[in-house]
Each structure stands twice: as structure tokens, then as C-alpha cells.
Amino acid sequence: MLLPRPQARQLAGSGRYSTAACSGPPCEGRPDRNTFKRIEDQGQRKTPSLWCRCQTARQDIRSIGGMVGTSRFVALAASALAVVSALAGAPAAAADTGQPGTLYVQGVDWCSDTGPGTQDVPFCSVQAAADVVVPGQTVDIVGPPRHGGRVTITRSGTSSAPITFQGVTSDPIGTPAAQILPPLLGGTITLSGVHDVHVSYLLLDHSTTDAVDVKGSQDVVLDRLYIAQQGPEDATAATDGVSVDGASSDVTVSRSRIYDSHGNAVQVASGAHDVTVTTNELEGSRYAEIAVSGTATADLTGNTLDDACGPGLTIDHGSSATVENNVFTGVGHGTVCPAPTAPAFSVAADSAASVTADYNAFALDSGRAEYSWGGTGYTTVATFTAATGQGAHDLDHVGYAYPDATDENSPVIDSADADAPGEPATDVNGAPRVDDPLVTDTGTGTGTGTTYDRGAFERQDTLSVLGAATPSSGIGPLSVSVTPGGPHSGSWGLPLTYTVDFGDGSPAVTDASGTVTHTYTTPGVYAEKVTVTDANGSSATRTAKVTVGTATPPATSMTVSPEIAEGTVDAGTASLTLDHADNWELASRTISWGDASSSSVPVTAGATGHDYDEPFRSDTLTLTQTDIFGRTATATATFRPADSYTPLTPPEYDYQGTVKAHGLLDLTSSTLHTDANGVDAAALRVTVTGGTSGGYLTLYPYGTARPSVSALNFAAHQTTENGMTVRTSPAGDVYLYNGSAASVSVKVVTAGIFSHAQYGHSYTPVTPVRVLDTRNGTGGVTGPVASGKSITVSVAGTHGIPADAAAVVLDVQTTSTQASGSLTVTSHGIADSAVTTSYWTKGQTVSNLTVVPLADGKVVLHNSSSGSVQLVIDVFGYADATGTGSVYLPSTPTRILDTRNGTGTGGRIAKLGAHQTLKLRFSGVHGIPSSGTTAADLVLTAVSPATGGYLTAWADGTTRPGTASLDYGTGRTTPNEIMPPVGSDGYVDIYNGGAAPVNVLADQYGAYVSE
Structure with missing residues (x-):
């Protein structure tokens, strides 16, 4: 099968050629609600302009790029993660070697799911870490894993040593923390039968399954998750953001954002108990934001519930719950609802007696009921409290326009119950609980000096820090100065303190009041950070990049x-x-x-x-x-751009016909099957028969001048076969010229192609070695092969040929032939792979080079003559199954040796003497590289020998092998394709094993080279 580049490359896993880049304005302030939302414009979903600059990011962008525009915050994730990726390579002054007991997951090129899960060799997938994590260990998910998908957690921690899965991001310098999203897992999570497991700070998407399923598990904490429903809004599948089944208990869902669920944002099934859902922003669900059914002791506190089609919060089937400090906001933000809008807060009659509700606030569109309690609806707090005795501190009409922004002087500020069960000490953004001095405290609780706000967001002082280290870059050692007490806005007018951290491990400067100076001594990129904190604990941070260069430019290789x-x-x-x-x-x-x-x-x-x-x-x-x-x-x-080899199995019988005397045949690319991607040469087997006079055939690229070479020499009325690798024209055509005075019948077979634009095999030459000789029993077969019989020979796994070699290069010799006939070579285990390699007359010795594809390392030789024959096989090399061998450089056919006129012999005109050796220069001449050549592709010819004999070719500087490259008979001009190794000096040695001198020709067709 041919493998063109576009189909064969495995780019998605390597990421080597995939890049993406975008640009935008600098990050300014906290993203408002519309940053996360879709824009509906003429029925088309569009992603708002990214609020943060974005640099080149390969794997992060590739992991999430397909989802841009389909959720409220995935577009933001692309921008934030791109900035993270751009700076992730910047080293700190001291490398972080990781904490003991930490496993790492990161989608880098060198990750391994069978590796140790260390920072140096992280896991590619979270599942690989989940399969081996033990109590007390933390799994750090550093950016999107290479292999996302569903993760099932089945291993438990202990109460004193829980198992933790957490996302980790590098803070892009200059980006506010609120604008940094967690790593995209790209799948869903199931916790099955576990206990004491914490999962935090991950970005999840889901479509046909719940994002997080808690099944039969206890003591589970789900914190700071970002969950988006992917897919069309009108999808029929009702899937939840977080689902807790009835066999689970002591489950906490906190400080998370869950958007656009096709079912409920959080769903708790009947039988569960001790479930806490607190300080979450839940928005746009098609049913309820929180649905609690048949659950004992549910604490539902401090959540912001917005834009649900059903109730923002619904409790039924005998549940018991505490519902405090929640903020319910309006509808109409584009969610496609399958049913009419329900009351914001609904408690069924079977649960009303077991539910305590207070300190909740409502900011609903007009006409929507605030409560449904025991089957009765109430549109205001006053009517609800009067009828039920609940909600004594509830608020309605609080003017709460958006769920993620608490306006100054809003009645939800400092009005919550600070002792409401389950609420953490920080809000959904990680900001501390602080007292707003501009608002009268109306809440309650045991806190000192602070009062909680209702909902998931805590109003903070409006603080900012300007300026940065000066200078921001230079060659180290580098001295910088920072003035932290510059312009700022503190809307509460409280005393401020400043802290300067230079990011290089040196102690932070606290209570900085004037200009602070510092000298960086180690080259690197540092995050210089100034934090301003007011007297109540609100804070703002400004980071700036300081680059300290090395004394010389970075080395490159x-x-x-x-x-x-x-x-x-x-x-x-x-x-x-x-x-x-x-x-x-x-x-x-x-x-x-x-x-x-x-x-x-x-x-x-x-x-x-x-x-x-x-x-x-x-x-x-x-x-x-x-x-x-x-x-x-x-x-x-x-x-050196070159070619790789692809065998055609079965071989293609491309042409059979007559070529007139001195005629020229155009073998087209479609005929030769060379019209595939990037083909530069074809491995052909040519058979000639029926000529009334002797002659030769020449094959060469279409459209070029005919060279003075012969690919095949034949006698009158003789059937002769030979192989050769012929360079094609740019269109893939080859000329065939009949150098005989008579017409001949020609058959052409394409055994393989060489292409610079397809994946194929490389070639590795070996020292020529004999693996079969039926005359002496070499190879396990003794005695001639009878008429019509076959023998099977193992050629791989021995004599330097790997057991998994894709093909093998053999020279097959037939001798002591008792009748005319032919030899067929077949790949054992590969159907339709038979190729006729040799034809002979009675008593003739013939040798022929052939490349045989391998399935199980064996070849089958079949004697098609009417008499017996002795067989000899020499191995010259193999097609590499690893792709690390030599590649092919085809050349225009060129005669590089002719002892009749001194070509290739330094001008010396003389036959190659009996038992004599000549050195033939191959590398560095005739277009062949001067270095890196491993094997020659030649057609070797013995011209009109006086007696029979053989020629052997091998690498100069090595010992002559006991093999033959060409067997010739008396008076017969005999050619054979050979692929001898080339010596390190660029020479090939040729030895005449005959008893008389002989003229020798060598025609160059190409070379194998190493890169």
C-alpha cells in the first residue's frame, strides 16, 4: 500500500507541525459575564473578542481549538492557555523538582502512560495516573493532557491521606488571576466506589454524559471546577454537570462554575446524605441549577443560581436541607428551555417540614414566582414569610443584574449568615471574606470584623497597582528598582500595605513604602510581583516580567x-x-x-x-x-532529499509486446504504476525472448538522451531476464530501446517504486554471504532440486538479516541445469508474490538479483524446468523495518567501468585477469555523493568470456566474501544487477573468479546513502 505524506503522517500525536497564534489587546481587569457567553447574531454562534493577548501555542490550542465558540468560557480558555504555554518554558532561578508523592500529567511530546509519571517523564493521560495513585499522593495535571477522554477513579485515599487530582497552570505574567482558567481535561470524570478523594481546578466539557459522576463514594470534595455543556442547545440528552447517586455521602461541591447543562447543574439522587453544595456559580441549566431528591442533611449555601429553565433550586422526596445565603437571579439570557419557567426556589410538600431557608436573595424578572413551598407559590418574600415562617431575612428585588458582579451598596453585601453550614473562607474566585465599610452590616455570624456576602461572590475593595520594575530586561547581573506605592484606587479608603516579591527566591520586601532596589544575579525570566492589601484583607496583585539575559547569545544546534x-x-x-x-x-x-x-x-x-x-x-x-x-x-x-522503496505486492505485469529492431518504446507512468506521489525511479524486471539475432536493451528516463549503457544483453533465440532500477522522467515515464538488429518480445514487470514523497523502506547492505548452496548442503538442502519441485529457505533472523526485515536482497544462481527452464521466487506467506527471476538453457549457469518482500522471513524457490537444477543464494542486504537504513538516490544510467576503453580504470585498456581484482571508484564521481554512500546500484556485465566463471563485488577495504555477483558462461555476454556495499574510501572491488581474462562493464543506476 502506498502511503502519501498527507495520509501517512502521524502529526496529531507529535504536534511537530501544528501551530496556532492569535493577538489581541492586553489583559485589562476582570472578564465580565459576556466574556464567557455566546453571542447570538443572525442565528450564528460567535465567540467574543478575546480579552487577552495570545502567543503561539501548539498542543494547548490544538486540544481545545475544536470547541471554540461552543461554550461560555472555552474561547477564554484558548486565550489563557496560549499565554500560559508561551511562558511555560521560562526557567526560575531554581528548578522545581516536585513534591514527594506527586504524580504529573502533561501533554508534552515526551510523556508516557507507561512511564514513572514524574516531572521529567509525565503521564500523557489522567487515567494512567488514576490507575496507580495511592493514598497521600497528589496528581498534578499540568495543562491539557495529550490523551483526554473519560477518566474513572477507582482508588481511594484515607481521612489523613486523601488522594488529590488538581489542575496546575503557570501564571502568565501580567494576567490577573481571575482570568486564568484551569487545564482542559477534555473529558468526563467518574468516581466509582471511592472515599477520601479530592478533585479540583479542572476545565471539563460534556455532551452525552454527565461531566462528573459520583457513584457509591464517600468523603469526596469537588472544588473549583469549570464545567461547560458542549453540543447544540436543543440536544435531547439530559446530562448533569455533577451527579451524586443515592449510594454516596459526605460529598462537597464548592467554588465551581457550571454552565449550560442540558439537565441539572448539580443533581443529588435519593438515598444520598450529608451533601454540601456551596459557593458555586450555576448558570443556564435546562432544568434546575440544584436538584436534591430524597437526600438527608443537604447544606445548600452561598450559591449564585442564574437563568435556569426549571427552579434554581428544587428539593423533594422527603429531603432535609439547610438553604441559606443563596442568590437567585433572572431568566432571559438565551437558554433554550424545554418547558415553561418554574419558581426560583421550590420545596415539595414531602420535604417542607425538614427544610430551613433563610438569608436568600432574589433578583428575578417580573412575573416569575420566587418560591414554591409545599405546592403553594409566593411571588414576594413578605408573603412567603408570613405564610411559612421561613425566610425571615430573605431579600427580594435586590437589583442584582449579573451573578458574577456585586455592585457597591447592594443589599447582598455583608448581609449573610456567616455561620451557614459548609461555606468556605473564600468566595468562588478565591477572594477572602471581607467587611465592606461602605455598607451597613445586616448579617449575622461569629466572625470578627468580617461579614459574609450572599451568593458566590464577595465584594472586594477596588484596588490596583501600577508601574513595574525598571529596567525590565538586560544582561545579568541586572539591578532594578520598583516603586510600589504609586497611583492606586482604593474605594474603601482604608490603610494600604505593599509587598514586593522579585520572583527569584529572595525574601519578599514587606511594608514597602518607597523605592525598592534589587539585583538579579542568575539569568532567567522572573515574575516581579507587587501586592497591595487594605486593612480588611482585600488585595490586588500586579505582576511584571523581568528578563535577565546570559552574557552570550543562547547556543543553537x-x-x-x-x-x-x-x-x-x-x-x-x-x-x-x-x-x-x-x-x-x-x-x-x-x-x-x-x-x-x-x-x-x-x-x-x-x-x-x-x-x-x-x-x-x-x-x-x-x-x-x-x-x-x-x-x-x-x-x-x-x-540530502532522497527516495524510499515500496515493493508492489503482487508485482505489476506492466507491458508485454514486441519492440522492433532499434525501436524505442515509451513505457508510460500509468503502465509502470509510477504515477503515484513523488515517484523518481522504478525497480523493473525485464525479460526478452524470440530475437533472431543477439543484442541488448537500454532503459533510461523518458525525454533524455539515450546513454551508452545496456541493462540486458541477450543472444539470438535466447530468453534472458534481468532487474534494474531505472530513474523515471518527472512524469514517471521510461524509454526502452532495442539495440538488436531484429525485433524482440519484451515483458516488463514493476517490482517496486522509489519515491521522495511517500513512506517506504530504507536499505541496509550487509557483507555478502551465502545462505543456500544445494551442491554442498549450505542452508539445509543437499542435492539438486528436481523438476517441478520447490524448496523453502529461511533468510531472515540470521547472517545479519533481522527477523522482522521487510524485504531481502538476494542473488539467486542456477547451475548444473539438466534442461532448459526458469526459476520462480515467491515470498512465503504472501499470496500472488511470485516473480520469475531466471531463464536458462541446458547446462547454462545464470545469476539474477531480486528483492523479495518478507512476511515470515522465508522465500520459496520453484524449479519450473523439466530437469533438475542446483540452486545457490547469496544475501546482499535487506529493506529496513525501522526506517533507519539507507535511502536511494537514482541517477541517469551511466557507464562507469569499461575495461575495453579504459573507463573507470584510469585509462588502462585491458581485460580483468583471471583471479585478479580491480578497484572501481564509486563515491564522489558521476553525481554520487563523496561521503555517506553505503551501497552501489549497478548492472555488471561480463563481455564474451573465453571460458565460464564468475565475478564478485564487495566493499573495498574488507575481506572478499565467498559469494558471486555474476555467473557467466563461455562466449555469452552476461549482465546482472548488483548492489554491493561501498568501502569507506568510496571504492568497490571486483574480482574475476574465472580461469581466463574477461572484459567487464559496470553501469551506474543509483546509490544508497545514509543521512
Whole structure:
């Protein structure tokens, strides 16, 4: 099967070529409600403009990019996570090695679900961590995991050593904490039969299942979760944000935001008990924001419940509950409701006697009932309290326009019950409970100097800090100054204190009143932070980036190789591994690819790649890095775009017909099956028969001048076969020329193709070795193979051929032939893979090179003659199953050796003597690279030998092997394709094993090279 680049690449997992970037205004203030909401415009969902600048981010953007525009805050997540990603590589003064007992999950290129789960080798998925976590351990989820999906937690902690799953983000310098969203898990969570498990600070989406299912579990805390319903609003599936089944108890859902659930935001089933739902913002559910049914001891306190189709809060089936400090807000914000709007707060008759309700507040659209209590509706607090005795401190018409902003002087400020069960010491944003001095305290509780606000949000003093460290960057050591007491706005007029933290591990400066100076001694990127705090505890923080550079530009390096995927190689694609240890100091990277193109590479990238449009040249790649101070450094590497080999199984019988004397045949790309992606050469087997006079065939690229070479020589009335790898024209065509004075019948078979734009096999030559010789029993078969019989030979797993080799290069020799005939070679275990490799007449010795695909490491040889034959097999190499072998450079057929005229011999005209050796230079001439050549692709010919014999070719500088590359008979000009290894000096040795001198030709068709 051919694998063009677009289909074969596995980019989603590697992330090497996927980048995204966006830009926008600097972050200013806290995002308002509309930042999270969809914009409905002419029926089209649109994402509001991102409120924060965004830099290049590969995996974070890829993980969430498909959901932009489908939830209230996923668009915001893309922006926030992009900023996090851009700065995540900046080192601190001292590396964080992690806390003992912490497991890490991070979707980086080097993550592993079978690894140790450390910071150096984190898990790719949360599930991998959940399967091994033990009591007392924390699972840190650092940015989106590579493998999201559903997570099922089945392992428990203890009361003193709970198991914790928590999201972790790097604070983008200069971004307010309220604008940083947690890591996107990209799936759902099930807690099944566990206890003492905490899950916090994760961004979840769900469509056909609940976002979080708590099943048969106890002592579970779900804190600071962001949950969005994905999919169309009119979906029929009623799925909940958090669902607690009836077998669960002691479950807390706190400080979370749950939007647009197709069912309930939080649903508690009958049988559950001791469930706390507190300080959450729950908005836009199609049914209820909180639905409690048959639940004993539910504490439902301090929540902001907005825009539900059903009740904001509903209690039924004999539940007992405390309902305090909640804020119920209006409808009409675009939620598609399946039924008419219900009262905001509903308690069924079977539960009314067991529910305590007080300190709640209502800001509803006109016409909506505030309460349904025991089956009776009440539109105001006064009528409800008078009838039920409940809600003595409830408020209505509080003018609460949005659930996530408490206006100054709102009646919900400092009016809650600070002793309401379950409420934490901080609000949904993590802000402390503070007393607003501009509002008269009307609440109650045991707190000293503070009074809680109703709902999920605590009104804070309006504080800001301006200015930053000066200078903000420079070469270390770098001295900076900060004036923290600059302009600010403190609407409460309380005394302020300032703290300056320079972010390099040095002690923070507290009570800073004037200019503070500091010297950074270690290069790095630091978050200089000033915090202003008023007397009641409200605070604001300003962070600024300080960059301390090294004395010299960051060193740069890169390595380049062909791209490898699943044991195959795309030899026309350069895969670069980049040095990115100092990426925090880099501003930009540019790669010049050597083919007149260039591209920018993210400074955080550890790898990149490039597709070349054509092979056959050596390209110098140049990486230029520019740091934040404008200094540059470069690195170079050489890449040689080449071809990989794909066998065609079964071989394609492409042409069979007659070619007239001295005729020229155009073998088109469609005929040769070379019209696939990026094909540069074809491995052909050509058979000629029926000529009334001898001659030769020449094959060469269509549209080029005919070279003085012969691919196949034949005698009159002789059937002869040979293989050769022929470079094609850019369109994939090949010329075939009949050099005979008579017409001949020709059959052409395409055994494989070579392409620079497809994944295929590479080649690894081995020292030639004999694996079968039926004359002496080598290979386990002794004696001639009878007429019509087959033998099976194991060629892989021995003699340097790996057991999993994809194909093997064999020279098959037939000798002591008792009758005319032919030999067929078949891949054992591969149907329709038979290829006829040799034809002979009685008494003739013939050798032929063939590339045989392998399924189980065995080949089958079948004697199709009417007489017996002795068989010999020599192995020359194998197609690499790992993609790490040599790749192919086809060349225009060129005669590089002719002993008749001195070509390739330094001008010496003489036959190669009996038992003599000549050295043939192969590398560095005739377009072949001077280095890196591992094997030659030649057609070797013995011209009109006086006696029979053989030629052996091997790498110069090594011992001559006991094999034959070409067997020749008396008087017969005999060719054979050979693929000998090339010596480290670029030479191939050729030995004449015959008893008489012989003229020798060698025609070059290509070379195998290592990158």
C-alpha cells in the first residue's frame, strides 16, 4: 500500500507541525459575564473578542481549538492557555523538582502512560495516573493532557491521606488571576466506589454524559471546577454537570462554575446524605441549577443560581436541607428551555417540614414566582414569610443584574449568615471574606470584623497597582528598582500595605513604602510581583516580567534525518531535532531549508520538518536564532532529499509486446504504476525472448538522451531476464530501446517504486554471504532440486538479516541445469508474490538479483524446468523495518567501468585477469555523493568470456566474501544487477573468479546513502 505524506503522517500525536497564534489587546481587569457567553447574531454562534493577548501555542490550542465558540468560557480558555504555554518554558532561578508523592500529567511530546509519571517523564493521560495513585499522593495535571477522554477513579485515599487530582497552570505574567482558567481535561470524570478523594481546578466539557459522576463514594470534595455543556442547545440528552447517586455521602461541591447543562447543574439522587453544595456559580441549566431528591442533611449555601429553565433550586422526596445565603437571579439570557419557567426556589410538600431557608436573595424578572413551598407559590418574600415562617431575612428585588458582579451598596453585601453550614473562607474566585465599610452590616455570624456576602461572590475593595520594575530586561547581573506605592484606587479608603516579591527566591520586601532596589544575579525570566492589601484583607496583585539575559547569545544546534513513522521512512522530508534548552531567552527562530524556502519555528519547538519537492541534491539547512536582546546565533546541517522503496505486492505485469529492431518504446507512468506521489525511479524486471539475432536493451528516463549503457544483453533465440532500477522522467515515464538488429518480445514487470514523497523502506547492505548452496548442503538442502519441485529457505533472523526485515536482497544462481527452464521466487506467506527471476538453457549457469518482500522471513524457490537444477543464494542486504537504513538516490544510467576503453580504470585498456581484482571508484564521481554512500546500484556485465566463471563485488577495504555477483558462461555476454556495499574510501572491488581474462562493464543506476 502506498502511503502519501498527507495520509501517512502521524502529526496529531507529535504536534511537530501544528501551530496556532492569535493577538489581541492586553489583559485589562476582570472578564465580565459576556466574556464567557455566546453571542447570538443572525442565528450564528460567535465567540467574543478575546480579552487577552495570545502567543503561539501548539498542543494547548490544538486540544481545545475544536470547541471554540461552543461554550461560555472555552474561547477564554484558548486565550489563557496560549499565554500560559508561551511562558511555560521560562526557567526560575531554581528548578522545581516536585513534591514527594506527586504524580504529573502533561501533554508534552515526551510523556508516557507507561512511564514513572514524574516531572521529567509525565503521564500523557489522567487515567494512567488514576490507575496507580495511592493514598497521600497528589496528581498534578499540568495543562491539557495529550490523551483526554473519560477518566474513572477507582482508588481511594484515607481521612489523613486523601488522594488529590488538581489542575496546575503557570501564571502568565501580567494576567490577573481571575482570568486564568484551569487545564482542559477534555473529558468526563467518574468516581466509582471511592472515599477520601479530592478533585479540583479542572476545565471539563460534556455532551452525552454527565461531566462528573459520583457513584457509591464517600468523603469526596469537588472544588473549583469549570464545567461547560458542549453540543447544540436543543440536544435531547439530559446530562448533569455533577451527579451524586443515592449510594454516596459526605460529598462537597464548592467554588465551581457550571454552565449550560442540558439537565441539572448539580443533581443529588435519593438515598444520598450529608451533601454540601456551596459557593458555586450555576448558570443556564435546562432544568434546575440544584436538584436534591430524597437526600438527608443537604447544606445548600452561598450559591449564585442564574437563568435556569426549571427552579434554581428544587428539593423533594422527603429531603432535609439547610438553604441559606443563596442568590437567585433572572431568566432571559438565551437558554433554550424545554418547558415553561418554574419558581426560583421550590420545596415539595414531602420535604417542607425538614427544610430551613433563610438569608436568600432574589433578583428575578417580573412575573416569575420566587418560591414554591409545599405546592403553594409566593411571588414576594413578605408573603412567603408570613405564610411559612421561613425566610425571615430573605431579600427580594435586590437589583442584582449579573451573578458574577456585586455592585457597591447592594443589599447582598455583608448581609449573610456567616455561620451557614459548609461555606468556605473564600468566595468562588478565591477572594477572602471581607467587611465592606461602605455598607451597613445586616448579617449575622461569629466572625470578627468580617461579614459574609450572599451568593458566590464577595465584594472586594477596588484596588490596583501600577508601574513595574525598571529596567525590565538586560544582561545579568541586572539591578532594578520598583516603586510600589504609586497611583492606586482604593474605594474603601482604608490603610494600604505593599509587598514586593522579585520572583527569584529572595525574601519578599514587606511594608514597602518607597523605592525598592534589587539585583538579579542568575539569568532567567522572573515574575516581579507587587501586592497591595487594605486593612480588611482585600488585595490586588500586579505582576511584571523581568528578563535577565546570559552574557552570550543562547547556543543553537540541530540534527536532521529523514522522517520516520512506524518502521517506514519518508526520505524526501527533513525531520529536524532542535536544541531548545534556552528557549526562554529566544525571541524568534528561522529555518532556511536550502531549496529557496524558509519558515519560522516556535521558540518552544523541539522539532520541525520540511517536505522537499525533488530529490538528488545536497541541501544546507541554516537555523538562525534571535534572542530577546537582538543577538543571533546560527547552526547548519546537511540534508540530502532522497527516495524510499515500496515493493508492489503482487508485482505489476506492466507491458508485454514486441519492440522492433532499434525501436524505442515509451513505457508510460500509468503502465509502470509510477504515477503515484513523488515517484523518481522504478525497480523493473525485464525479460526478452524470440530475437533472431543477439543484442541488448537500454532503459533510461523518458525525454533524455539515450546513454551508452545496456541493462540486458541477450543472444539470438535466447530468453534472458534481468532487474534494474531505472530513474523515471518527472512524469514517471521510461524509454526502452532495442539495440538488436531484429525485433524482440519484451515483458516488463514493476517490482517496486522509489519515491521522495511517500513512506517506504530504507536499505541496509550487509557483507555478502551465502545462505543456500544445494551442491554442498549450505542452508539445509543437499542435492539438486528436481523438476517441478520447490524448496523453502529461511533468510531472515540470521547472517545479519533481522527477523522482522521487510524485504531481502538476494542473488539467486542456477547451475548444473539438466534442461532448459526458469526459476520462480515467491515470498512465503504472501499470496500472488511470485516473480520469475531466471531463464536458462541446458547446462547454462545464470545469476539474477531480486528483492523479495518478507512476511515470515522465508522465500520459496520453484524449479519450473523439466530437469533438475542446483540452486545457490547469496544475501546482499535487506529493506529496513525501522526506517533507519539507507535511502536511494537514482541517477541517469551511466557507464562507469569499461575495461575495453579504459573507463573507470584510469585509462588502462585491458581485460580483468583471471583471479585478479580491480578497484572501481564509486563515491564522489558521476553525481554520487563523496561521503555517506553505503551501497552501489549497478548492472555488471561480463563481455564474451573465453571460458565460464564468475565475478564478485564487495566493499573495498574488507575481506572478499565467498559469494558471486555474476555467473557467466563461455562466449555469452552476461549482465546482472548488483548492489554491493561501498568501502569507506568510496571504492568497490571486483574480482574475476574465472580461469581466463574477461572484459567487464559496470553501469551506474543509483546509490544508497545514509543521512
